Amino acid sequence: MNKELFLTELEERLASLNESDREELLEDYQEHFRSGKAEGKSEEEIVLSLGTPKSIAEDIFTEREELLQDPITPPETYYVPRKPTTKERTPGLRVLLLIGLIFLDLVLLIPVGFAVWSFVISLWLLVGTLVLSPLFLVLSPLFGQSIEMYQGFGTIAMTGLGLMFLPAVLWLSKLIKKATIIVISWHAYTLKGGR
16 A cells, blocks of 8 residues: 555545544644655555554544544545546457457357257256156057056156256356356457457
């Protein structure tokens, strides 16, 4: 943590004090940084010797015995806003990216996606067939077949397998759907100006 981050966080933590007291305390800590610099210390060493802004603020409030009426707990980390580093893409570069993405899709993503989605659909058909196997057993006498005892037990086993596979297939379907959405949003992000 450098001087700027330290003083910013300390100022946030002392926000409930009146402005003159807060400015006086911040000036004292700026003086600590100036004297530390004169002694040849780096900003990080000075920050380490002073302690965290959280502990300093707690000490100040306990010394003054001031309680916050509506405590707002600031986050432990301080976010420094940054300027966006990506530039808007030129139309020519977008065309080249589009051609590259189409080539990538045709060679890799569409065949792999088709195979993966075909696998998921076949798993759903398998689970559906296993779960509906009692219906097939009940309808078999309509087609002139007799029902034997082993067929009943086999049907129960197939239904159990189908119900056991159902959560795994459901989880896999959600995972593949999420991956597909990520790939599609990556395409849009890349064309708009992302990396």
